[in-house]
Amino acid sequence: MFISDIQHFSVGDGDGIRTTVFFQGCALRCPWCHNPETLPRTPVTLHFAATGKTETRGREVEPQNLLQELLEDADFFKQSGGGVTLSGGEVLLQAQGAAELANLLHQNGVHVLIDTAGSLPFSAFEAVDPYVDGYLFDYKSGSAEKYRDVIGGSLTLVTENLSRLLAAGKYVRVRIPQIPGFNTDAASIDEICRNLAAIGVTAVDLLPFHRLGSAKYAAMGLDYAYKDAEPLSKAQIDAITAQYEKHFTVTVEK
Ligand code: SF4
Numbered sequence: 001m002f003i004s005d006i007q008h009f010s011v012g013d014g015d016g017i018r019t020t021v022f023f024q025g026c027a028l029r030c031p032w033c034h035n036p037e038t039l040p041r042t043p044v045t046l047h048f049a050a051t052g053k054t055e056t057r058g059r060e061v062e063p064q065n066l067l068q069e070l071l072e073d074a075d076f077f078k079q080s081g082g083g084v085t086l087s088g089g090e091v092l093l094q095a096q097g098a099a100e101l102a103n104l105l106h107q108n109g110v111h112v113l114i115d116t117a118g119s120l121p122f123s124a125f126e127a128v129d130p131y132v133d134g135y136l137f138d139y140k141s142g143s144a145e146k147y148r149d150v151i152g153g154s155l156t157l158v159t160e161n162l163s164r165l166l167a168a169g170k171y172v173r174v175r176i177p178q179i180p181g182f183n184t185d186a187a188s189i190d191e192i193c194r195n196l197a198a199i200g201v202t203a204v205d206l207l208p209f210h211r212l213g214s215a216k217y218a219a220m221g222l223d224y225a226y227k228d229a230e231p232l233s234k235a236q237i238d239a240i241t242a243q244y245e246k247h248f249t250v251t252v253e254k
Pocket residue numbers: 026027028029030032033034035038039088089090117
């Protein structure tokens with residue numbers, strides 16, 4: 001497996017205290033992405049001008065070796081009802097490695113979630129499904145054109161995959177990033193609500209936009225398309241939440 005980083009004591013990547021493994025590589029290119037260092041399938045060097053620090057992200061690991069590191073947090077998982085979240089990048093581009101790691105974690109009693117953008121063949125879900133407890137599933141837009149032209153993904157594939165997981169009774173949290181100028185206007189929200197309601201979604205998590213990835217873009221020598229985008233105000237978040245609440249139970253993440 002090729003991974004970018006491991007984050008201990010994550011909150012916001014599922015229930016309880018979790019350890020998040022960021023897999024390296026993503027086929028999509030969301031212009032607001034706050035993990036640009038996870039996108040290539042090669043190691044990435046970050047030079048932070050403010051601190052003079054240089055970090056390299058991206059390394060190959062064997063699932064068995066990674067298991068030992070992850071199990072060091074096992075007591076926290078047990079006490080908090082947490083576990084391990086496999087994220088990225090797009091973890092399901094490495095579905096076989098993820099399945100092997102999830103299987104090892106399950107054998108050791110660890111709860112496993114997959115955090116995915118969902119724009120890939122359903123066979124990737126089938127590979128990991130026997131070993132995972134659920135999914136954090138991003139739904140970024142209700143527009144096929146936006147998925148294709150802005151992100152580089154397939155709305156049809158994303159919606160079909162989500163629908164199949166729900167129909168099979170899987171634990172799925174549908175997460176909608178709130179991206180100014182992309183999916184936060186009333187018409188875009190309507191489109192998303194219609195699509196999700198049609199496949200039986202009853203609850204959504206809203207993830208407000210932030211610019212925490214800005215420093216990483218600068219450290220990689222890249223321009224960040226959202227560097228000047230303002231985070232949503234409380235009034236905007238409240239209005240967006242109210243629109244989603246007409247259809248779903250809504251949780252607004254911090
Ligand atoms: S799917 Fe996630 S990791 Fe991939 S580009 Fe979009 S935000 Fe970044």
